[in-house]
Amino acid sequence: MGMLIDNRSREALLAEIEALHLRIEKTEQMLQGYESVYRILVETMNEGAAILTMDGVILYCNNRLATLLQVPPDQLIGSSLGAYVTPSDYPLITSLLENHNQSYDKQELSMINGEGTSIPVVFSCRTLEFPVNQRISVILTDITERKQEEMALLTSEKGFRLLAEGMPQIVWVTRADGWNCYFNQQWVEYTGLTLEESYGHGWNKPFHPDDQQRAWDAWQNAVTNNDSYSLECRLRRADGIYRWWLIRGVPVLNRAGNIQNWLGTCTDIDNIKQAETQIQIAAEREHAAAALRESEALYRAIGESIDYGFWICDSGGRNIYASPSFLKLVGLTQDQYSNFGWSTVLHPDDAESTLSAWQECIRTGGMWVIEHRFRGADEQWHPILARGVPVRDKNGDIKYWAGINLDITGQKKTEALLRESDRRKDEFLAMLGHELRNPLTPISNVAQVLSSSPLKESTLNWATETLIRNVTHITKLVDDLLDVSRITRGLVxxxxxxxxxxxxxxxxxxxxxxxxxxxxxxxxxxxxxxxxxxxxxxxxxxxxxxxxxxxxxxxxxxxxxxxxxxxxxxxxxxxxxxxxxxxxxxxxxxxxxxxxxxxxxxxxxxxxxxxxxxxxxxxxxxxxxxxxxxxxxxxxxxxxxxxxxxxxxxxxxLTKPLTLQSSTKETDQGLRVLLIDDNEDVVESTALWFTMSGHQIAIARNGTQGVSTAQTFEPDVILLDIGLPDIDGYQVARKLRELPTTQGALIIALSGYSLNKTLLGEVTDFDHYLLKPPNFNQLRNLLAKYKRSNQSTEDLYS
Missing domain, CATH: 3.30.565.10 (Histidine kinase-like ATPase, C-terminal domain)
Structure with missing residues (x-):
């Protein structure tokens, strides 16, 4: 009885041992599966990965790390990771590996690849606990592009700040909504305000009380209308003195054409304002000529400091001063120009009207604004914009006139070029309309004739020839337009x-x-x-x-x-x-x-x-x-x-020329053709041609329906439109290539868009890329070639 109990215990124990073996085998299989998955994950990472001994020797690395260091994997394995670290960062990585009981994330250091080039990376490591020993896992992320972008941004911002801080003017920057976010040091030194006090809308504090509301309204108007900002006003200096400033700001647009921020300057014009005041004071003096002579140095400085001509006339309109810049332009001395001598260099067609208008302006005391032409020292006629204002004494009497002569030759040339460009554009649009109406008229006529019945065979032949001829003409017009666009953009x-x-x-x-x-x-x-x-x-x-x-x-x-x-x-x-x-x-x-x-x-x-x-x-x-x-x-x-x-x-x-074999002869057996297009006329007319050519046709109106139809229809050939209403043709083509029924099908893209660099990477799932309208002879040749080889071996982008 005791022996029987022992045998049963032994059998139970053996059964339990066998079950344990089975669980161990399943566990090992599962672990092997996990290892395979983990290895795939590691090999598909964008980061370099490695497993090291505690001494830093590489036991395993993925292909990304080998590519990053430009060293074959078999050469990396067995080598020390420290051998690929720059000398300056060697102590850092040594410290990281020695402190293996801690984990380190995102330590930046530099590696050296097989060609000796330094590569910035983010270094992360972890200690791996194994039953027998310990290992260190390492992840290296290439941050070269990020470093380049950071350097470009740093250089750009640093360059702007160096420029702004080095300028004598006050420089300011605001956000798109007008909230100030930057002033240079000149603002702080002049106003005595800190940057924190000036940010936001604090910039309005130093304005003269009489100018604050005017400055605020002008700024709000500029922000609201996305317009430039220009204002003359008084700002309080740190010692309490007000000086006149010219404040200008312009919106800075991003690539989308939206305002990114505002950039502006404040220029001290107090000296100019003081000069204007001096002129007014001089005008109130009893003798204008004496006052002008006393201020001659000032007038000359003003006249020579600007690019356009500055002039002064007495109350009777006789010139008494012209800036050297304008005298040089017209080739006259001051004596020759004085009084009404300037009229001798006026264009004959402008002389009488200018003198008459000037006399009328003197009589009425109005503002002087006129465009006329002066003969320059180069014997060319220069268009000049003249502006002037009367300067009055305290009694309101005109003492003299002051103004400018601005050479607007460049502006006039630009205006002429713009007018010519606009004229050419209008002529082109008119000609385009004319050229398109010419072939559209017979096409329309033929369409109306075809709607009548019955028609003679000769009439049908005429209609066919007319349609082909005029559609070919329209296609030629469109092709020329596309060619010009593609050549201009460097795509041809x-x-x-x-x-x-x-x-x-x-x-x-x-x-x-x-x-x-x-x-x-x-x-x-x-x-x-x-x-x-x-x-x-x-x-x-x-x-x-x-x-x-x-x-x-x-x-x-x-x-x-x-x-x-x-x-x-x-x-x-x-x-x-x-x-x-x-x-x-x-x-x-x-x-x-x-x-x-x-x-x-x-x-x-x-x-x-x-x-x-x-x-x-x-x-x-x-x-x-x-x-x-x-x-x-x-x-x-x-x-x-x-x-x-x-x-x-x-x-x-020369090498032997490439001989293209004709493939116009087709086999008798038709093909199964799937048309995927949402344009009713395109689908129906294309299907008619395929049906008349002996092929079996199926039609889908969108991408989803096309994929579904392909699974049941099992087409030999697929004509696929790119612009579909639900998903685009590129996505449809990828789905079709994944289907067993259409993996080997001839897929032809049919599009109204020319193939460019942007789209080039999207056409890998297509065998051919054809432009609308398709050339049926070309289609016939492609189908014949497909019948012979049962697959396409060319890349044909028409």
Whole structure:
């Protein structure tokens, strides 16, 4: 009986031991899973991570730490972390590691990478307790960018403060709401107020009682209207004396165009005010001439201290003083200028009206304000803004006049440029409206014709040709506008390859000949017998020469002549496009390549264009490293454009040209095509073409519906709009690539936006990026290629 109890106990004990083994195995498996997860987490961190021995030897490090230190992981493991610390920070990290019983967070120090470059980091460490021994975990965060930003901010603020503190004027800064937050030391020294007393609205305390409300109202008006602030007022000095100051402030805008803060200065003008007072005192004296002579030094100092001309006349309007700056401008001495001698340098068209207005101003005692032209010492006519006021004695009688003459030549030129720019903008908008209405009219007419039934086959053919022709014309207008925008922003890149120029010119002239023949013009083509090779972009070069030839046809009358010649000289290629058309006006010639510039367009010339062709041609030639020049003897003397392309290349020096295989032949079997677009007309018209081409179609109106339809329809090809109402096309493409049914599908982006640098990183999930309206021949080729290879291997951004 005792033996039986022992056997049962043994069996229970064995069962318990076996269960314990199973729990241990599960625990080990779970720990291994946790270790795998932790390792993945550590390897995906943006920070460098390592585990050290208590002596600082690296036992483990993640790839981020190896990248940060630019040292291979296998080389880091087994080395001392202290070997990668700058000498100045070595005692710090030694102290941190020695005090392992404490944890340290966010200690800044500098590491040295494998190339010897110092890297600022934030250092954190913890002690890890293991059953057998202890280890130290280390986290290193690269703060290079933060340090650079802190240094830039520190440098900017320090530079401003150094500048502000070094200026003789008082400098102040307020928040956007007008709350003062900075004064330089000059304010403290002058007013005797502390900075704390001046902050907020405390700045109003030193104002003269008679000026306080006026200053406050002017400031509130500036803040409310986001306008500049300018005011002359009196401020109390620390010793109680009031002096006159000119206070000016301007709003500082951020990148969004909103006011970030206000920046202003206070300039002591008490001396100028005193000078004005002296002038008034002198005016009250019995003899104005004697008083003016006594104050001559003062007047001369004022006149020579300003950039514009200062003048003084007696009560009868006769000049008795002009500042040297203005005398130098007009090339006269004071004696020549005095009395009414200044009228000798007035423009003939302004002399009579100016003298008449001056006499009337003297008679009425009003303020003198006029714009007129003076002949300068440079023999050029300078527009001058003249302003003057009467200075009266205590009885109100005019004793003399004081004023300024301001040369506004620069302002007038700027105004003229603005008017010209505005005129060109208006002309461009008018021409754009005209150019868009031209093709829209036949499109509208065709749409109305197609709404009638029944239609003859000839009428349908005519309607089709008309729609294609005018849609192509509108597309060309939009493409030109986009090209100009992209070139101006530096987004156009030249795709260089070997180009045979003679063949390129022959091919493009064949497309121009029908237009030339309609105007009964003679076309003379002179090309070398041998091939000419260069490295260039064939599409962009074709665009250049097509624009120049179209321009020649447009501005050449019926039965005119157009020449296209090519020559090679000194390893450069020269292409001449010449016509005997209406020519270029001399004043237009220097600006012929500017945006929206056009020659004379008569009412009988229907091909006005947008004035973009020559601008595009010039920009594209320059991107090829060449230059383009225009010549003309004037109206009705014809025009010539010379294009010089550099780096003539011999045939033997070129690599074998890339040959594109035609893929227009399609297999008989149709494809399953999913259209995702919220534009009803685009979807219906595109679906019609695919259906007529033998393909099976499914349609989705938004991104969410598109993803859902793709799971059930299992399309071969997906045409995806970028601008969808719920989620954009980039997000839809990423979701489609994750679906088993569409991982290998041909995904084509169809968008109205040109691909730029900002969008370039978003198109990785697309096989192709096409602009609206799509070219069906291009689509047909893409589908044929997909059928052959069952996947796309090119990046095609049209």
């Amino acid at each position: 890149k030249i795709q260089r390859e070997r180009v045979e120029l003679v063949k390129l010119l022959k091919d493009l002239t064949e497309s121009i000949l029908p237009l030339i023949q309609t105007k009964h013009q003679t076309f003379n083509l002179e090309l070398p017998a041998q091939p000419i090779y260069l490295q260039g972009d064939p599409i962009r070069l074709t665009q250049v020469f097509t624009n120049l030839l179209n321009n020649a046809v447009k501005y050449t009358d019926l039965d005119g002549r157009i020449d296209l010649r090519v020559s090679v000289e000194c390893s450069s290629i020269f292409v001449y496009v010449q016509d005997n058309g209406i020519g270029i006006e001399p004043q237009l010639l220097p600006h012929i390549f500017d945006l929206f510039i056009q020659g004379r367009i008569e009412l009988d010339r229907s091909e006005g264009g947008l004035g973009l062709g020559l601008t595009l041609a010039k920009k594209l030639v320059e991107l090829h490293g060449g230059q383009i020049t225009a010549y003309s003897q004037g109206i009705n003397q014809g025009s010539q454009f010379l294009i010089q392309l550099p780096e003539f290349v011999k045939e033997t020096a």
